[in-house]
Amino acid sequence: MERKQKVMKNLIQKTFALMLGAALLATPLISVQASSHSEAPLTARDRFIDNTDTYAFRSIEQGREDYVTIIANYIPFQQPSGGPHFFRWDDTAMYEIRIDNDGDGVEDISYQFNFQTNFKNGDTILGQGAANQDVAITSLDDPDYNEPQTYSVRKIEYKKNKAASMIAEGLTVPPSNIGPKVTPNYEENLGKKAVHELQGGGRVFAGQRDEGFFVDVGGVFDGLNLKSVGMNGGYDYTKGFNVSTIAIEVPIKHLTRSGKMPKSPTADDAVIGIWATASRRSTTVIKSDGTRVLDGEFKQVSRLGNPLVNEVVIPLKLKDAFNSLSPKDDAVAAPAVLDPELPKLMKAVFGINVPAAPRNDLVAIFATGIAVNPITGPNYTTFLSDGKPHEYIRLNTAIPVTPFDKINPLGLLGGDVAGFPNGRRVQDDVVDIALRAVAGGTPFTPEFNVAPNNALGDGANGNDKPFLNRFPYLAPPQAGNSAK
Numbered sequence: 001m002e003r004k005q006k007v008m009k010n011l012i013q014k015t016f017a018l019m020l021g022a023a024l025l026a027t028p029l030i031s032v033q034a035s036s037h038s039e040a041p042l043t044a045r046d047r048f049i050d051n052t053d054t055y056a057f058r059s060i061e062q063g064r065e066d067y068v069t070i071i072a073n074y075i076p077f078q079q080p081s082g083g084p085h086f087f088r089w090d091d092t093a094m095y096e097i098r099i100d101n102d103g104d105g106v107e108d109i110s111y112q113f114n115f116q117t118n119f120k121n122g123d124t125i126l127g128q129g130a131a132n133q134d135v136a137i138t139s140l141d142d143p144d145y146n147e148p149q150t151y152s153v154r155k156i157e158y159k160k161n162k163a164a165s166m167i168a169e170g171l172t173v174p175p176s177n178i179g180p181k182v183t184p185n186y187e188e189n190l191g192k193k194a195v196h197e198l199q200g201g202g203r204v205f206a207g208q209r210d211e212g213f214f215v216d217v218g219g220v221f222d223g224l225n226l227k228s229v230g231m232n233g234g235y236d237y238t239k240g241f242n243v244s245t246i247a248i249e250v251p252i253k254h255l256t257r258s259g260k261m262p263k264s265p266t267a268d269d270a271v272i273g274i275w276a277t278a279s280r281r282s283t284t285v286i287k288s289d290g291t292r293v294l295d296g297e298f299k300q301v302s303r304l305g306n307p308l309v310n311e312v313v314i315p316l317k318l319k320d321a322f323n324s325l326s327p328k329d330d331a332v333a334a335p336a337v338l339d340p341e342l343p344k345l346m347k348a349v350f351g352i353n354v355p356a357a358p359r360n361d362l363v364a365i366f367a368t369g370i371a372v373n374p375i376t377g378p379n380y381t382t383f384l385s386d387g388k389p390h391e392y393i394r395l396n397t398a399i400p401v402t403p404f405d406k407i408n409p410l411g412l413l414g415g416d417v418a419g420f421p422n423g424r425r426v427q428d429d430v431v432d433i434a435l436r437a438v439a440g441g442t443p444f445t446p447e448f449n450v451a452p453n454n455a456l457g458d459g460a461n462g463n464d465k466p467f468l469n470r471f472p473y474l475a476p477p478q479a480g481n482s483a484k
């Protein structure tokens, strides 16, 4: 019996190693350290436009259940002590959150974020923080905040003739968390103050946060020497890194196709599709004095809806193209979802039983949404599609919020219908959920909903810093000078 268990454990370890190994092989520059960090050849060389994670959920903060919170993270692997300029947004890029509310894969509403860096004292050798007064940056308008960055938020309503309205301007980004002397009492003085009200309702935040994506990836780089394949015993290797976060909270009725709060989860205006992008101008001219002139239209160079799709589903040759695509054109990637490489590798090498292609279960989860069905019942659907595949996060805005202290990180698989794949909350353990889904370990493929398929995990089951029960939900950034 003991031996049998050991064999099974080895098998599970090998299977899991293979899955992550396949992801590794498919993305030579990578890392799978977060759900979409440096996942494609081009974004790996251009980290300031690299989308890392996108989240969308009905606001969990008390009294905010009529709002949706959308979080778009960019700029991976921020080592907190990386000064003197530390981390800020790229003034030349456009960051955008897009929402499709009628299932055609075309955005109906988008929020565009543009940043501008200002310098107070160009004579200092220091960067974000300078000794212009007393060294300590204790407010967003402190004279010692030497490189303050501001931003605007523009809302585009495509069904109203692309009407554009500036819903915020001149908002200040907090400095990076430099350390207790330069940025003392960071969250009270700077983090909380950087949550700004939006015209028309809602709030916005753009700035540094703790990396909220947790995954044990060290074992992969150590010759596939994984520590765990279950719920516990793994190690969160993104621990200690920061990321740049755009978080926006808007009334649900501003996003639905009816312009109202949906009446029930099965109402035809209940589900919205969400993804985030970054774009760059098509032309850059580098002049002889080293300055750059940027011109031309903005072209999308990075895109992220669901976690892990471009990593483990899209073939290498299509990864850059996928980043430039609109969800309306996702049919080109459909074969990769219907007949993915990963479960086939598992089956061929280790003889693990996995569902055969076509994987309509994965198409439902990632590309069309889950229709009302006998398993999840009449009050659960994320279906939003005109019949074609469109990859983005689908959120049913009529499914009630699960209170902060009752959240199950396994989402739907854990019986918590307010979580992934109904939207994605910061707490959701999308690595475990996606591993089980790829292995068929879900109620949608009952034959395969058995161990080990439905018990896979990376053993990293939570973030190193506690998530907040308030907007913007991600923990304050790690400090650059924190060694004891």
Ligand SMILES: [Ca+2]
Residues within 6 Å of the ligand: 100, 101, 102, 103, 104, 105, 106, 107, 108
């Ligand atoms: Ca649309």
Ligand SMILES: [Ca+2]
Residues within 6 Å of the ligand: 133, 134, 135, 136, 137, 138, 142, 143, 144
């Ligand atoms: Ca000061």
Ligand SMILES: [Ca+2]
Residues within 6 Å of the ligand: 210, 211, 212, 213, 238, 239, 240, 241, 463, 464, 465
């Ligand atoms: Ca973290």
Ligand SMILES: [Ca+2]
Residues within 6 Å of the ligand: 214, 215, 429, 431, 432, 457, 458, 459, 460, 461, 462
């Ligand atoms: Ca996990």
